[in-house]
Amino acid sequence: MKLFPCSAAKTSSPAVQNSVEDELEMATVRHRPEALELLEAQSKFTKKELQILYRGFKNECPSGVVNEETFKEIYSQFFPQGDSTTYAHFLFNAFDTDHNGAVSFEDFIKGLSILLRGTVQEKLNWAFNLYDINKDGYITKEEMLDIMKAIYDMMGKCTYPVLKEDAPRQHVETFFQKMDKNKDGVVTIDEFIESCQKDENIMRSMQLFENVI
Amino acid sequence: MAAGVAAWLPFARAAAIGWMPVANCPMPLAPADKNKRQDELIVLNVSGRRFQTWRTTLERYPDTLLGSTEKEFFFNEDTKEYFFDRDPEVFRCVLNFYRTGKLHYPRYECISAYDDELAFYGILPEIIGDCCYEEYKDRKRENAERLMDDNDSENNQESMPSLSFRQTMWRAFENPHTSTLALVFYYVTGFFIAVSVITNVVETVPCGTVPGSKELPCGERYSVAFFCLDTACVMIFTVEYLLRLFAAPSRYRFIRSVMSIIDVVAIMPYYIGLVMTNNEDVSGAFVTLRVFRVFRIFKFSRHSQGLRILGYTLKSCASELGFLLFSLTMAIIIFATVMFYAEKGSSASKFTSIPASFWYTIVTMTTLGYGDMVPKTIAGKIFGSICSLSGVLVIALPVPVIVSNFSRIYHQNQRADKRRAQKKARLARIRVAKTGSSNAYLHSKRNGLLTEALELMGTPEEENMGKSTSLIESQHHHLLHCLEKTTGLSYLVDDPLLSVRTSTIKNHEFVDEQMFEQNCMESSMQNYPSTRSPSLSSHPGLTTTCCSRRSKKSTHLPNSSLPATRLRSMQELSTIHIQGSEQPSLTTSRSSLNLKADDGLRPNCKTSQITTAIISIPTPPALTPEGESRPPPATPGPNTNIPSIASNVVKVSAL
Numbered sequence: 017m018k019l020f021p022c023s024a025a026k027t028s029s030p031a032v033q034n035s036v037e038d039e040l041e042m043a044t045v046r047h048r049p050e051a052l053e054l055l056e057a058q059s060k061f062t063k064k065e066l067q068i069l070y071r072g073f074k075n076e077c078p079s080g081v082v083n084e085e086t087f088k089e090i091y092s093q094f095f096p097q098g099d100s101t102t103y104a105h106f107l108f109n110a111f112d113t114d115h116n117g118a119v120s121f122e123d124f125i126k127g128l129s130i131l132l133r134g135t136v137q138e139k140l141n142w143a144f145n146l147y148d149i150n151k152d153g154y155i156t157k158e159e160m161l162d163i164m165k166a167i168y169d170m171m172g173k174c175t176y177p178v179l180k181e182d183a184p185r186q187h188v189e190t191f192f193q194k195m196d197k198n199k200d201g202v203v204t205i206d207e208f209i210e211s212c213q214k215d216e217n218i219m220r221s222m223q224l225f226e227n228v229i
Numbered sequence: 230m231a232a233g234v235a236a237w238l239p240f241a242r243a244a245a246i247g248w249m250p251v252a253n254c255p256m257p258l259a260p261a262d263k264n265k266r267q268d269e270l271i272v273l274n275v276s277g278r279r280f281q282t283w284r285t286t287l288e289r290y291p292d293t294l295l296g297s298t299e300k301e302f303f304f305n306e307d308t309k310e311y312f313f314d315r316d317p318e319v320f321r322c323v324l325n326f327y328r329t330g331k332l333h334y335p336r337y338e339c340i341s342a343y344d345d346e347l348a349f350y351g352i353l354p355e356i357i358g359d360c361c362y363e364e365y366k367d368r369k370r371e372n373a374e375r376l377m378d379d380n381d382s383e384n385n386q387e388s389m390p391s392l393s394f395r396q397t398m399w400r401a402f403e404n405p406h407t408s409t410l411a412l413v414f415y416y417v418t419g420f421f422i423a424v425s426v427i428t429n430v431v432e433t434v435p436c437g438t439v440p441g442s443k444e445l446p447c448g449e450r451y452s453v454a455f456f457c458l459d460t461a462c463v464m465i466f467t468v469e470y471l472l473r474l475f476a477a478p479s480r481y482r483f484i485r486s487v488m489s490i491i492d493v494v495a496i497m498p499y500y501i502g503l504v505m506t507n508n509e510d511v512s513g514a515f516v517t518l519r520v521f522r523v524f525r526i527f528k529f530s531r532h533s534q535g536l537r538i539l540g541y542t543l544k545s546c547a548s549e550l551g552f553l554l555f556s557l558t559m560a561i562i563i564f565a566t567v568m569f570y571a572e573k574g575s576s577a578s579k580f581t582s583i584p585a586s587f588w589y590t591i592v593t594m595t596t597l598g599y600g601d602m603v604p605k606t607i608a609g610k611i612f613g614s615i616c617s618l619s620g621v622l623v624i625a626l627p628v629p630v631i632v633s634n635f636s637r638i639y640h641q642n643q644r645a646d647k648r649r650a651q652k653k654a655r656l657a658r659i660r661v662a663k664t665g666s667s668n669a670y671l672h673s674k675r676n677g678l679l680t681e682a683l684e685l686m687g688t689p690e691e692e693n694m695g696k697s698t699s700l701i702e703s704q705h706h707h708l709l710h711c712l713e714k715t716t717g718l719s720y721l722v723d724d725p726l727l728s729v730r731t732s733t734i735k736n737h738e739f740v741d742e743q744m745f746e747q748n749c750m751e752s753s754m755q756n757y758p759s760t761r762s763p764s765l766s767s768h769p770g771l772t773t774t775c776c777s778r779r780s781k782k783s784t785h786l787p788n789s790s791l792p793a794t795r796l797r798s799m800q801e802l803s804t805i806h807i808q809g810s811e812q813p814s815l816t817t818s819r820s821s822l823n824l825k826a827d828d829g830l831r832p833n834c835k836t837s838q839i840t841t842a843i844i845s846i847p848t849p850p851a852l853t854p855e856g857e858s859r860p861p862p863a864t865p866g867p868n869t870n871i872p873s874i875a876s877n878v879v880k881v882s883a884l
Contacts, residue, residue: 068236068268069236072237090237091241091244093237094238094241094709107244107247110247128240132239139246143249147250167712167715168716168718170712171713171718172720174720175719175720176718183716183717187253187716190253191251195250208250212250217252217254218249218250218252220256221249221255222246222249224249224256224259224711225242225245
């Protein structure tokens with residue numbers, strides 16, 4: 017990763033930090049992605065696809081990196097009725113693999129490569145990573161509940177039927193019944209992958225977004 | 230979706246994989262990318278200057294000329310480029326709008342030329358960025374004023390045969406230069422106002438002595454003469470007032486106007502004096518009434534524009550004047566108190582009470598210094614000097630504001646007068662130069678262009694009536710559908726905010742424009758998260774100001790047609806979106822604003838349009854995965870509803 021010499025060292029800046037500092041950092045940090053050939057080798061996209069992706073990326077984020085605020089902003093454009101900030105936060109953490117508070121184009125491509133061109137195994141792995149908020153290898157009921165609430169939040173208030181208070185919780189219960197084989201209250205990666213592979217619906221929907229690019 | 234964010238749709242869709250393991254029912258099928266075209270460069274030749282851009286850049290705003298198939302009309306087969314015979318300078322701004330999502334208004338550009346270009350390309354001027362919007366609106370207002378002036382003077386010059394006698398009279402009163410009679414009337418009334426005022430003044434001058442009595446004022450010496458003069462003046466004023474009252478288009482409004490009140494106050498004392506007998510008791514009151522005769526001088530304001538401007542300035546500077554008064558009062562009270570207590574000790578002091586000291590304070594603060602009240606103690610003198618110094622400051626502060634206001638309004642009026650005068654001369658010159666049919670054609674064309682320009686500003690731009698769903702549209706719908714499936718909920722049609730729009734859809738009628746805009750703005754305000762983004766063109770806070778600015782009532786004629794038509798075009802666009810679901814573009818507001826409103830609309834639109842419904846059978850949630858039914862065969866279309874495991878309520882969803 018090439019950084020301009022003038023930019024400050026990219027210390028990990030969680031969203032908790034002062035937003036003024038954040039802005040300052042965003043203003044000084046300019047990020048250039050790796051060479052096109054390198055990215056092509058690392059990901060499963062063709063050159064043309066990478067070009068199109070980068071143009072869109074750079075248009076929204078001229079500085080070359082996406083911070084969490086921008087990420088939430090962009091994602092909420094697609095879900096105008098609800099509040100997608102929580103889910104966008106989890107999504108951001110899933111994309112920000114090196115946890116430096118910013119998603120560069122490489123992170124972006126890495127994530128997309130898995131999601132769009134990866135094997136089912138890789139995709140499930142990615143989904144597990146998304147659900148596992150604290151990245152400890154286990155999905156607990158609380159983590160799943162957070163994720164579920166975030167997803168339901170995206171729908172917004174005006175739904176039919178009206179969202180019940182315990183709908184997320186019930187959904188989590190269903191999920192755990194399906195996934196948690198040894199009923200120990202947590203779902204490990206193996207349990208997850210095994211259960212998903214048994215479910216035809218999930219397998220089929222994993223293939224759904226093959227032709228997105 | 231904002232323009233650039235459409236590029237992130239693939240990302241959002243890819244991220245939807247995160248919902249898959251959680252969902253309990255199968256996902257709808259993705260729309261097929263039928264015409265997967267590689268992005269290509271297109272060349273736009275504008276009067277010889279070539280611009281190049283990606284096709285997708287232009288397609289961000291499909292409601293404009295360049296973003297829709299309308300540009301195919303300008304395609305030149307031989308050179309394989311799009312040729313526009315328009316101004317390349319303005320086109321630069323237009324193309325930048327597609328690229329960055331922000332429309333700028335260059336200051337050097339003439340406002341009407343710019344408006345024409347925007348109208349041609351089908352872009353609403355309301356989406357001009359905040360940086361340039363103020364300037365644009367100012368120039369627009371000036372232009373509108375000019376047009377209004379032109380209209381007025383044109384109306385005045387035209388002969389209006391259908392005016393009734395009453396209307397002619399009113400016009401004669403309001404614009405003395407319309408006819409000779411009006412001018413005569415104008416001067417006569419002016420003369421008599423002057424006579425009346427002078428007689429009032431001269432009445433009180435001591436006029437030399439009559440032998441055998443003390444010196445008398447002229448009024449009492451020649452009382453009959455003065456009485457006759459007064460009577461004559463009052464006759465004239467009464468007749469004038471009655472004529473104006475008769476001719477006024479709205480008598481009630483006329484009676485309430487300031488000038489009419491002045492007229493009444495000017496002539497009432499005379500009539501009251503006539504009615505009242507020369508009684509000892511009421512003579513004092515009668516004398517007081519005569520004071521009101523001085524109001525006749527205010528009748529001059531009909532004759533003097535400067536006076537009117539002064540009055541208008543004072544009215545518009547009411548807050549500054551109020552502040553001046555308030556601060557002066559404060560200072561007066563403070564200093565009066567101080568002086569009173571300072572001078573209490575000295576003997577034979579004129580400062581007998583605090584209210585008595587008010588007079589000293591006022592005289593000192595305004596640097597008059599009559600000298601009738603003078604402090605004698607040292608403390609009194611010190612405080613007195615402080616008082617006079619501060620008086621200068623306090624009075625000097627609000628005065629420049631009032632002066633600048635007056636100057637601005639005065640110059641505005643001057644400019645209007647200058648324009649009118651110049652226009653007469655210009656027209657005269659044109660008439661002189663006009664010989665032959667070609668010049669006559671030019672003249673009539675000029676008038677035609679004027680009206681045409683007015684019309685252009687008022688008409689909604691051509692909508693693209695394409696009915697095909699754009700790919701991005703269908704992809705976005707699919708995404709939202711997946712979310713519905715994951716959560717087991719569906720977007721509600723009967724949202725109170727959306728219900729206005731859905732009823733618009735269903736009835737294809739235009740609801741009340743104000744309410745519509747209100748609802749759109751409310752819902753979009755609601756949904757807009759207040760986070761900062763360097764990429765989006767508008768700041769939420771600024772958006773609100775922009776909207777409030779737009780919704781302020783405009784008093785100028787051409788402008789006032791614009792908001793209405795803008796709303797109408799927005800509604801038209803929305804209905805077309807419902808029918809054809811084109812990608813919504815920036816119709817009236819910033820990129821994200823209206824799109825948010827429409828985004829929420831689209832899923833509902835799909836559900837509202839389609840008539841068949843499937844009721845899903847509730848199954849108890851305790852069913853184990855083994856009880857899951859077979860997934861349905863893949864059918865084309867948005868969704869197929871199957872008895873889902875997790876739905877624990879009856880769900881009516883439309884196909």
